[in-house]
Amino acid sequence: MLTTNPYDDDKLREECGVFGVSATDGAAALVALGLHALQHRGQEAAGITTFDGAHFHTHRAMGHVAGNFDRDDVIRSLPGTVACGHVRYSTTGETALRNVQPLYAELSTGGFAIAHNGNISNAMRLRRELVRRGSIFQSTSDTETIIHLVATSNYRTLLDRFIDALKQIEGAYSLIVMTPEGMIACRDPLGIRPLVMGKLGDAVIFASETVALDVVGATFVRAIEPGELVIVQGSEIRSIRPFAPMAARPCIFEWVYFSRPDSIVDDHSIYSVRKAIGAQLAIESPVDADLVIPVPDSGTPAAIGYAQQSGIPFELGIIRSHYVGRTFISPGDKVRHLGVKLKHNANRALIKGKRVILVDDSIVRGTTSLKIVEMMREAGAAEVHMRIASPPTRHSCFYGVDTPEREKLLAAKLDLGGMTGFIHADSLNFISIDGLYKALGEAKRADVRPKYCDACFTGDYPTTLTDHDEGSEVDQFAMLAERVI
Incomplete structure (x- = not known):
């Protein structure tokens, strides 16, 4: 369901911004700075997840980055050298703490945290199928669908299970994923939503916009290409392209309004x-x-x-x-x-x-x-x-x-x-x-x-719109999910 706060400015609103960093001390503090630079992309809520080599740590809160992540006690509660963060407006799912990202789950392969910019246009159909097969959802966010697709995949390695999940979804996504094995950043095959990569010393950084790299003193390396997955494991960085090549269709409104002028x-x-x-x-x-x-x-x-x-x-x-x-x-x-x-x-x-x-x-x-x-x-x-x-x-x-x-x-x-x-x-x-x-x-x-x-x-949509085209059945399921989950 797509809704706009009727009391807010009469503007289109970007859903969110994402920021991730791998292999640096004080990763949470760096992510908090990056999220400050992306605050314009989402002002309802913010969250940061870190990994210290043994455990994942998460702090999520309603409201702005400032006031939630400018406190020493919060940053100290997020140890680790790998971290990702998210600022959010809601376009799917209610405005509630359970929908604030990064979302986290314990899978058979270990911890799995995900931050998502975009919208999955067949999430409701996938969700219905997953629930019928026994999945239990904890949020009304379309992003959680990806977690369940990974969890139920028949492939052996986590990377293959993740790719299997991506091949089942349609719509737009720029994702940052954290696992015990490392960090993955990717864009959908059309590159609808933006994602860039930078370096700060030995640290690899991913962000929705280049301005977030500027704020933390990182050097811009390049944009993540449409359909590309970049995997960071320690000092190793590798790229794979598991999708058939497609002509990119990035969102034109990034230039009109969404992105900061200094990006x-x-x-x-x-x-x-x-x-x-x-x-x-x-x-x-x-x-x-x-x-x-x-x-x-x-x-x-x-x-x-x-x-x-x-x-x-x-x-x-x-x-x-x-x-x-x-x-x-x-x-x-x-x-x-x-x-x-x-x-x-x-x-x-x-x-x-x-x-x-x-x-x-x-x-x-x-x-x-x-x-x-x-x-x-x-x-x-x-x-x-x-x-x-x-x-x-x-x-x-x-x-x-x-x-x-x-x-x-x-x-x-x-x-x-x-x-x-x-x-x-x-x-x-x-x-x-x-x-x-x-x-x-x-x-x-x-x-x-x-x-x-x-x-x-x-009105020239570059992908199929399964949930929209299925109409009332999807709407009824979405309403049911809001009531019972």
């Missing part, structure tokens, strides 16, 4: 790509105005690119408070609806009497865009135009991104004129899908097979 993805600077998107947006959708204003913080690089291309001054017309947590919920509608002003406030002296262009990364439900436009009008803006640095989001994501059901997506219900009226803007435009590819330095979609997964814009 590098597939040799592209996220910051530079977002500026290029803004410049292309200015070419495609010009408007006569006085100011270009970003919707902070995610709209800022695109707004800079739009301003530079158009020649219209860039200004900080909206000031964001960085001290409001995403869990603020008021019991009353009147106060709850003021929540946007807790995070964003208009720079009135700058805006009054001006024609402004608001630049944001996306529109999902449209509720936050409406509030931002109204904020500009209340501050005295003469005209309010909105430009969006991604195409209209018309389809749900099934690969680890928290999107509403399709009927709740504004662009799935309304045409451009209807959306413009809904958010009360004087004009609204989105970058085209071809323009988005152009900003990434790629050929237009009409000329070649798409290089990226852009299903949230086009």
